[in-house]
Structure formats: structure tokens, C-alpha cells
Amino acid sequence: MPITSVDKDLDAHTMTVVAEYDATAERVWQLYANPRQLERFWGPPTWPATVVDHDLRPGGRVTYFMTGPDGEKSSGYWDVLEVDSPRRFVVEDGFADDTGQPNAEMPTMRMELELAERADGGTRMTVVSTFASSDDMTQLIEMGMEEGMRQAMGQIDGILAEEA
Helix, strand or coil: CCEEEEEEECCCCEEEEEEEECCCHHHHHHHHHCHHHHHCCCCCCCCCEEEEEECCCCCCEEEEEEECCCCCEEEEEEEEEEEECCCEEEEEEEEECCCCCECCCCCCEEEEEEEEECCCCCEEEEEEEEECCHHHHHHHHHCCHHHHHHHHHHCHHHHHHHHC
């Protein structure tokens, strides 16, 4: 499993996930920059993603939906705030309705992804999710966010291994 740590800080309203990959930062970046590659891991294995819109530039939006084993759908979006390719991006991450529009009844979070080259040529990925409140954080973790991230990020090694 590529995830090396998960740190939840209820006082700061953050969850930090660190993972290590045996690929360059540029290659790991492409997993997010290419919508077809993003679909291959974004979401747990039993809830594969379909990316509808993919504009990973400041001011852009990424919209997607995940389809569960019984055909149920869960939609989400990223409003892109900052991009420093191929090292970092910051998005507002939220749930969407069936049309891809933000669902105001669900919490959003700020997700900051950073890629850092390791001395051995691999990459350390750090994802910091910041929530508006402890209640929002607790709600999303209880909905399975941590386990979903573990499963989704756990699929990246397989994608990278196909190319090795």
C-alpha cells in the first residue's frame, strides 16, 4: 500500500494523507492532469469514476461521477484555485447534484495536493484536506472519505506498474 500515513487533526479541521510512489513527480502529475488516467483511480475500485469536464487550470472545474456496484451514482467537482504543474494544485472539492452543479447541502473542503521528488527518483505525494469545521470533517470521515482515499490512492501503483 503506497499510503505511508494518515493524520487527522480535528482542532485544525485537517486530514493529511502521505503516499510514496516509484515514479517521477511528472509521471504522477499526469495521473491527475489526464482525465482518462484520473478515471482509473479516482474513487474506490467498486465505485469507478467517469470524468465529465476536466479543466485543471486556475478558475477551471473538474466534474465527475462515480458509479457504485448497484448502479447508484455519486457526483463531485473540483473548483481549481491554484496550479503549479507538475508539483502542486489546490481545489475546492465538493459533492455535486445529478447535473454536476455543487450540492449546497453537503460540506466542501479545500484539497491541496503536492508532489515532491525523492532522492531515489520516486515521488512523495501529500494531500491535505481542510474542512470548514470539525462537524464537516467528522461527517465526511464517517461517510468513508478516509477509506475511499486509501482505496483510490492504492490503485495508482498498478497504473504506474503497467508502464514499467
